[in-house]
Amino acid sequence: MADEPALSAGIAFAPAEASAVVARRRVIGWGGAGVVLGATAGGSAVAAVRSDNGTRTAAAAGEAVAFHGTHQAGIVTPVQDRLHFAAFDITTDDRDEIVRLLKDWTAAARLMAEGRPVGEGAVGGLAEAPPDDTGEALGLQPSRLTLTVGFGPGLFSRLGLSRPEALVDLPKFPGDALDTRRSGGDLCVQACADDPQVAVHAIRNLARIGFGKVAVRWSQLGFGKTSSTTPEAQTPRNLMGFKDGTHNVAGSDRAAQSKHVWVAQKDGPAWMAGGSYLVARRIRMHIETWDRTSLKEQEDVFGRTKGEGAPIGRKRERDTPDFRAMKADAHVRLAHPDNSGATILRRGYSFTDGTDGLGRLEAGLFFLAYQRDVRSGFISLQKQLAKHDALNEYIQHVGSAVFAVPPGVSGSDDWWGRTLFETAEGA
C-alpha cells in the first residue's frame, strides 16, 4: 500500500455501506508517515468496494478487486499470477462458533481485498497485545487479491446441516494415487493475488483468526497460472511447456457462466443460488520422464503443437480442432467440450514444491475447476480422461477435494455463508 489508500480507478465507492465494518473494526494507524492507512485515523472511511451492478470491475495489477457482488470474487475474475490455497478441518461442533468465524473472516477479507491490514493494531495503547495483523503485507499494494470460500462435505455432517445433493464425493478414478494428507477439508479458502506475499498474508491471517475453531489441513502455493479467463490474452503454458485450456469459460461470457458455472435457483438448494462447485486436484507431473520424451510424442499426447499450441493439423492456437488428425487418446481430443460434453471454468496454477527424496522435481499442476454441477462437470470429464488420456503416462493425481462455494457477499452487513446458516434450509 502506498501512502494513500489504494482504492483505484474503476472501483466505485459506496460509503453508506461502510458503517457496519467500521463499527466492528476501527481502521488502524500504524506509526510512521509512510504507512498511515485510511483517510482518517480511527476513522470512518472504509469504503465498501462494489461496482454498481454487482459485477467485478477490471483492475490493473496492484489495484483492488471488488469484494462485494452476486458471486464471490476469484472465480470469473481475470486470473491473478499467484495462488495460496488452504483447506481447513473444523475443530468445533458448535455451529455458532463457525458462524462467528465466517463473519470475522468476511470482515477481514473485505479489508485485505482493499489492501488494508486486518483489524486494530495501533502502535500505542495495544502494545501488550499481539498485533491484529501480522504485518508482512504492510506497504504492499492490494495486488488484485481475491478470497474465495468453499464448504466441504465435513462441514455439513459435523454441524448437522443438509449437504447439497450436487456436492458429491468424487468416485475413485483409474490411476488415482491420492494422499489423504493433501485431500479433503471442511472449509477452503482460495487466495489469488499478483503478489505471493499478499496471498500468503491473507491465508495466514485467516488461519490465525480461526485458531481454536479450524486448523489448516493442507495448503498449496501456486504460480504461473495455467488457464486464462480472458480469451484475448495468450493462454499460459503449463510445466510441460504446452498451452492447455485454450477454450476456457471467459470472464466476459455471461451466457456460458450461467449455463456452466453458477448454480441457478431452480438447481437447489436455494442458499447455493449464485454459488458454484469447486474441484481441486493436485496433479503431479513426472517432469524428468516428460523431458526425455520426443517432441513428436509430446505433441501427440497433447494433440497440439508445442510452439504455437495449434491443434494437430491446424495452424493457430484457436483454430477449430480436427479430431481426425489427432490420435484417439490425445488430451485435447478427450478434454474438448465437443467430445466430453463438459464445460468447466479452470483456474489452475503450476506448482513446484522443491525436490522429492529421489532428486526429482516435486512439481505439477494444481487444478482448480468451478462448475454448476460436479456430476456433469468434472466427473463427466475425468471419467473419460482417467481411462483414455495419453497424458496419464506422465501425470498422477495425488490430491483431491470438493467444495460448495456459496454466493457472493452482497454488502457490508452480509457475510460468507449467511444464506446457508440463516435459512431454514441450513437448519
Place this chain on the structure above:
Amino acid sequence: MADEPALSAGIAFAPAEASAVVARRRVIGWGGAGVVLGATAGGSAVAAVRSDNGTRTAAAAGEAVAFHGTHQAGIVTPVQDRLHFAAFDITTDDRDEIVRLLKDWTAAARLMAEGRPVGEGAVGGLAEAPPDDTGEALGLQPSRLTLTVGFGPGLFSRLGLSRPEALVDLPKFPGDALDTRRSGGDLCVQACADDPQVAVHAIRNLARIGFGKVAVRWSQLGFGKTSSTTPEAQTPRNLMGFKDGTHNVAGSDRAAQSKHVWVAQKDGPAWMAGGSYLVARRIRMHIETWDRTSLKEQEDVFGRTKGEGAPIGRKRERDTPDFRAMKADAHVRLAHPDNSGATILRRGYSFTDGTDGLGRLEAGLFFLAYQRDVRSGFISLQKQLAKHDALNEYIQHVGSAVFAVPPGVSGSDDWWGRTLFETAEGA
C-alpha cells in the same frame, strides 16, 4: 518473450562475441509466428549481452540482465522478486565431465538470461528427439533472470582439487537443527527472476543438462525478497512483518563491495579473484507463536518499530540506531555491523512450503549472504546471534550450505569455473 527478441534498452550489443555461442547451438525456430526467436532462423544474431565496462546495467522488470562481467550476475544485481535455488550432488569422479557440464551450463545460462530457449528444438527434423528446451518459458520475458553458480566443499574433494582456505565448514552454532537433506551440496545454482516460472524453468533445464553427472540434492523456492541491494528502495518486510537488513551493502557502493563482498587477488587463491563466498541458511520461523506475541515483545525482539521500521527510540527506518535504547539481546543491536564488525551482502527470500504435519505454516527466511571471507563474515555474525539474539525463541536454522562462487564469465568463449579448472592451482 514477445515477437521480437527482448534485448532491451540499456543493454549493449557485442555481436563479435557471439560466434562461439552460435557455433555450439543454433538459434531455434519454433513453429508459429508468435514465437519465432532471433533475427534469423538457424541464425547468427545471438547477441552477447555485456555493458562496456563489464558491470551490470540496470534493467527494468521483464528486461535482460547482462550475463558477462567481472563478477557473476545475481550478487550485487538489484534483487529480483523470486528465487529458485538448487544444490546438486556430483555423481561422477571424472573431472572432464564436470568441465563439459560447466561449459554446457554456461552456454545455456547465457541464452536463458536473454530470454531465449536452450539449444535447438526445431519442430521439423528433430521431432523424434526430446526438445532441447522444456518449453514452459516460451513467450515469457527474460524477467531479469540471473544464474549464479557456486562450488561446495565436495566438488574439491571429489575431483581432487585444492579447496580454498576460506571455504570453511561452518561450526555448529547453538540452536542449529540442521536437516542433512536440506544442507550441503557439491554445486549450487541460484536463479533469481521477476517471474517464478522463468526461475523454475532455468533450474529445471540446468538439472536436465546435468543428468548423469549431477543430481539435485535439495532445492528451495523463495518469494518476497527480504533484503534490498538498492538503498533508495523501501526495505521489504519478512514474514514476521518487520523490515530487516536496512543497512545492506548497496549494489552501487563499489567501495563496500571491494571491502566486504569480492575476493581480492591478494586473498587467494588466484582463481577466486572477483568471486565471493555464499552462505545459505534455511531459517524456519515459528509463525504461529510469533503471531500470538505482543507488539511490544515483537518490537523489543527486533529492536525496531513494526510500522515504520525505525530503530527503537528513533523516528525513521534509516535513522542511526541508539543501542542504549534497545534491549541487550535485540536483533538489530547484535546484527548491526557497528557491533559484530561483520558486513555481508544479503539476498534472502521468504519461503512458504505449505503446512507441516501439525497444521503449522512451513515458512520462514531462506537466508543468502555473499561475503569476501566466511570467517570474518557470516561466522563472526552468527556466533553473536546464535548465543544472544532474542529472535532465537521464534526461529530455527534447519538447513545450511556454503559455496565458493567463482568470478564472472568474461565473454562468449569463457565459462563458469574456467579459472579453477584451467590453471595450475586447480590441478
